[in-house]
Amino acid sequence: MSYAVFATYTVRAGEEEAVIEALEAMTPLTRGEQGCLVYVAHRSAEDPTVFFLYEQYVDEDAFKAHVASEHFERHIKGVVWPRLDDRVRLIGAPLA
Numbered sequence: 231m232s233y234a235v236f237a238t239y240t241v242r243a244g245e246e247e248a249v250i251e252a253l254e255a256m257t258p259l260t261r262g263e264q265g266c267l268v269y270v271a272h273r274s275a276e277d278p279t280v281f282f283l284y285e286q287y288v289d290e291d292a293f294k295a296h297v298a299s300e301h302f303e304r305h306i307k308g309v310v311w312p313r314l315d316d317r318v319r320l321i322g323a324p325l326a
Contacts, residue, residue, distance in 0.1 A: 232267060233293050234322040235285040243279055245313035252309040253281065259301040260285070265292020279315075 241249050253271040260269040267286040274280035287293040296302060311317065 231289070231323055233287045233290045234324070235283070235287075235293060236320040236322065237283045237285070238316075238318045239281045239283075239310065239314050240316040241279045241281060241313055242315050246273075246278060249281060249310050249313055252305040253283075256301060256305045259299075259305075260296060263292070263296055263299070265289065265295060
């Protein structure tokens, strides 16, 4: 059964461009991971400081491998997270 992640990031004002660059760098790297099914980053049309990601992996182990990757460490932990006011993560599994 697949493993889905929905993350919402609220970025400090003035830090949006750095976050955009990091998420754009993450997209092809994450999509190239063996266990990644979907990775799409979005920016809110209503609030330019809000970003959200929809990610889907073949299973939880694939997601754990993603979080342990060098590119996650560099772009997300190193660039995105330090620029956030808030972060919310939801984990889901598809309904029948």
